[in-house]
Amino acid sequence: MSEALLKVDGVSKHFGGFTALSNVTTHVSQGERFGLIGPNGSGKTTMINCVSGLLRNEEGKIIFDGKDVTNLKPHKRTGAGIARSFQIPRPFHTMTVIENLMIPAEFVGHHRGEKVDDRAEAMEILETMGMAEKANDTTLDLTQIELRKLELARAMAAKPKLLISDEAMAGLTGQEVDEVIDILFKMNERGITIIMIEHIMRAVMRFSQRIICLDAGQLIAEGTPDEIVKNKDVERAYLGSDDDG
Amino acid sequence: MKYKFEIICLLLIVGLFALTQIVGNQFYFFIGFVILQYMVMAIAWNVLGGYGGYVNFGSAGFLATGAYTAVALINFLDVGLVEQMIAGGIIAGLLGLATGYLTLRLRGVYFAIATLALAIILETIVAHWDYVGGAAGTSILPKRKPELLGELIVDRKEGIFGNYKEFLFFLMGTVAIICVWISRYIENSKLGRGLNAIKDSEEAAECMGVPTMRLKLIATAISGGMMGVAGAPLASYLTFIDPLSAFNLEYAINAIAMPMIGGTVSWAGPVIGALLLGTAQQVSSLWIQSELNLLIVGVVLVVFVIIAPEGIIGWFRKSRKGSAR
Ligand SMILES: Nc1ncnc2c1ncn2[C@@H]1O[C@H](COP(=O)(O)OP(=O)(O)O)[C@@H](O)[C@H]1O
Ligand SMILES: [Mg+2]
Numbered sequence: 001m002s003e004a005l006l007k008v009d010g011v012s013k014h015f016g017g018f019t020a021l022s023n024v025t026t027h028v029s030q031g032e033r034f035g036l037i038g039p040n041g042s043g044k045t046t047m048i049n050c051v052s053g054l055l056r057n058e059e060g061k062i063i064f065d066g067k068d069v070t071n072l073k074p075h076k077r078t079g080a081g082i083a084r085s086f087q088i089p090r091p092f093h094t095m096t097v098i099e100n101l102m103i104p105a106e107f108v109g110h111h112r113g114e115k116v117d118d119r120a121e122a123m124e125i126l127e128t129m130g131m132a133e134k135a136n137d138t139t140l141d142l143t144q145i146e147l148r149k150l151e152l153a154r155a156m157a158a159k160p161k162l163l164i165s166d167e168a169m170a171g172l173t174g175q176e177v178d179e180v181i182d183i184l185f186k187m188n189e190r191g192i193t194i195i196m197i198e199h200i201m202r203a204v205m206r207f208s209q210r211i212i213c214l215d216a217g218q219l220i221a222e223g224t225p226d227e228i229v230k231n232k233d234v235e236r237a238y239l240g241s242d243d244d245g
Numbered sequence: 246m247k248y249k250f251e252i253i254c255l256l257l258i259v260g261l262f263a264l265t266q267i268v269g270n271q272f273y274f275f276i277g278f279v280i281l282q283y284m285v286m287a288i289a290w291n292v293l294g295g296y297g298g299y300v301n302f303g304s305a306g307f308l309a310t311g312a313y314t315a316v317a318l319i320n321f322l323d324v325g326l327v328e329q330m331i332a333g334g335i336i337a338g339l340l341g342l343a344t345g346y347l348t349l350r351l352r353g354v355y356f357a358i359a360t361l362a363l364a365i366i367l368e369t370i371v372a373h374w375d376y377v378g379g380a381a382g383t384s385i386l387p388k389r390k391p392e393l394l395g396e397l398i399v400d401r402k403e404g405i406f407g408n409y410k411e412f413l414f415f416l417m418g419t420v421a422i423i424c425v426w427i428s429r430y431i432e433n434s435k436l437g438r439g440l441n442a443i444k445d446s447e448e449a450a451e452c453m454g455v456p457t458m459r460l461k462l463i464a465t466a467i468s469g470g471m472m473g474v475a476g477a478p479l480a481s482y483l484t485f486i487d488p489l490s491a492f493n494l495e496y497a498i499n500a501i502a503m504p505m506i507g508g509t510v511s512w513a514g515p516v517i518g519a520l521l522l523g524t525a526q527q528v529s530s531l532w533i534q535s536e537l538n539l540l541i542v543g544v545v546l547v548v549f550v551i552i553a554p555e556g557i558i559g560w561f562r563k564s565r566k567g568s569a570r
Contacts, residue, residue, distance in 0.1 A: 052452055053451075053452075054448055054451070054452065073451070073456075073458075074448075074451040074452050075451050075452070075453075075454050075455055075456050075457070078452060078453060078454040079454055083452070083453075084452055086448075086449065086452075090445075090446040090448060090449040091445070091446070091449075092441065092442050092445035092446060092449065092450075093445050093446075094441060094444070094445055094510070095441065095442075095445070099438075102438070103438065103439075103442045103450070103453050103454075103455065104453040104454050106435060106438065107435075107439065107453065107454035107455050107456075108453070108454035154449075154453060155453075157453075158453060158454055
C-alpha cells in the first residue's frame with residue numbers, strides 16, 4: 001500500500017489570469033481509496049483534467065506508475081492505466097450501453113495486445129453494476145443514476161489501475177448514493193486504486209482512507225477522514241462557501 | 246457467404262460495363278457520370294462528416310485539387326485518365342492530411358469555416374496559376390486512341406468503349422462502387438467505431454483510449470482522396486476547365502445535402518441521397534437553370550432536417566422498429 005501509484009508534483013493550472021490550481025502536491029498510493037473534496041469551483045475537476053490529460057498543467061509534473069506522463073495525450077494515459085468518469089455524463093449517445101463499453105475495451109484492450117472476448121467482459125462489468133438488462137438500450141433511455149453508473153462502467157472497461165470518479169453521486173438519492181459507493185468498494189477490492197471526488201461529505205468520509213481538501217486551487221488539508229472532519233481550515237472553506245457541502 | 250457484398254460489387258461493375266456496350270443513347274452516360282461523381286463526393290464527405298461529425302464545407306476544394314492535378318499532369322506528361330485519377334486522389338489525400346493537421350484542433354462551426362476558407366484560398370491560387378489555365382480556364386483535348394495495359398480503350402471501331410462518355414461513365418461508376426466498399430468497410434471497422442465515439446463526445450472518446458487526432462487525420466485523408474479521384478476526370482468530361490466549374494458551389498452543397506437526405510449513419514445513406522437528389526437535379530436541369538436547382542436542394546434539405554433529421558435510412562429504421570413493437 002505504501003508505494004505511490006500517482007504523484008502530483010507542484011501542479012499549477014491557469015485560465016488566463018485566473019489560477020485554478022496553485023502548486024498542488026500530493027500522492028495516491030497503490031490500492032488506496034482516496035478522497036478529493038472541496039467547495040464548488042475549488043479546482044477538483046481541473047485537477048482531474050490535469051491528471052487525465054484533457055488539460056495540460058503549465059507547472060509541475062504528473063507521475064503515474066513510475067513514469068512521467070505530464071506530456072502524454074489523454075488516450076496514452078488511459079492506455080497506461082488512468083480512467084475517469086465525467087461529472088456531467090458524456091455517454092456515446094448514438095450507441096447502446098454495451099457499445100459504450102466496447103469502445104475502451106477495443107481501443108485500450110487491443111493496445112495492450114490482449115486477446116479477449118470484449119463483449120463478455122463488458123457484460124460482466126454491467127452485471128456488477130446491476131445494468132445488465134440495459135445492455136442493448138440506447139443511452140437516451142437511461143435515468144440519471146444509470147448514466148452515472150454507465151460513466152463508471154465505461155471507465156472500468158478500460159481496465160484501469162486508477163479509477164477517478166468525478167462527483168458520480170451529485171443529485172442522487174441517499175439509497176442511490178449507497179449503491180454507487182458499494183460499486184466503488186467492489187472495484188477497490190479487485191485491486192483498483194480509486195480517487196473519489198465528492199461534494200457530499202458523508203459519502204467521501206465513509207469511503208476514503210485518506211482525503212485531501214482543495215480550496216480556491218490550494219491544497220488546504222490532508223489526512224484521514226477523522227482528521228479532515230476536525231480540521232478547522234476545511235470547516236472554514238465549507239462554511240465560507242454558500243452551498244450546502 | 247463471407248464475400249457476398251464483394252461479389253455484388255463486382256457484379257455491379259460488370260453491369261456498368263454491360264450498360265456501356267448495350268445502351269446507345271449517349272445522353273444517359275452524360276448525366277450518369279454527374280450523378281456518380283456526386284455519389285463519390287457524398288460518400289467521401291460522409292466518412293468525415295457522417296461518421297466523425299466534422300462538417301466539411303470545402304469539398305469543392307478537394308474535388309478541384311483532383312481536377313487540376315489531372316490538368317497539370319496532362320500538360321506535363323500527357324498521362325492517361327486512370328493515372329490522372331490515381332494522382333488526383335493522392336494529392337487531394339495529402340491535402341486532406343495537411344488540412345486536417347492545421348484545422349482539426351478546431352471544433353464545430355470553426356472547422357466548417359476553416360474548410361470553406363481552404364477552398365477559397367485554393368481557388369485564388371488556381372486562378373493565378375497560368376500553367377493550368379488561370380482564371381480564364383483551359384481546353385483539354387482527350388487523348389486519341391488511349392491505351393491501358395496494352396489495350397486500346399476508346400475508339401469508335403476497335404476500342405473497348407466506343408467513345409469517351411462511355412469510358413468516363415464506366416470509370417466513375419467503378420470508383421463509386423469501390424468507395425461504397427471502402428466506406429462500408431470503415432463503418433464496420435475500429436476506425437468507424439472510433440469516429441462515432443468522436444462524434445458523440447470527443448473528450449470522452451480521448452479519455453476512453455481513442456487516439457482522436459490520428460483517427461480524424463486518417464478520415465480527412467481518405468475523404469479528401471476520394472474527392473480528388475472524383476475530380477480528376479472533370480476536365481476530360483467537360484473538355485474544358487476553369488476555376489468556376491471546378492470550385493462550383495454545387496459540389497460543396499450536394500456533398501453535404503446528399504448524405505443528410507439519405508442518412509449519415511450508414512454507407513447506404515449517401516448512396517441513396519445521391520441517387521435521389523442527383524437524378525432529380527439532372528432531370529429538372531433539363532427545364533430549369535442551375536441556380537434554381539440549388540434552391541430546390543436547399544428546400545429539400547430544410548424539409549428533411551425538420552421531418553427526417555436522420556435521413557431516409559434513419560426514417561426507415563425507426564418505422565421498422567416501431568412496427569416491430
Ligand atoms: N476551461 C476553463 N476555462 C476557464 N475557467 C475554468 C475552466 N475550467 C474550470 N474553470 C474555472 O476553474 C475553477 C475550478 O473549476 P473546477 O475545477 O471545475 O471546480 P470543481 O470541480 O472543484 O467544482 C472554477 O472557477 C471554474 O470556473
Ligand atoms: Mg467539478
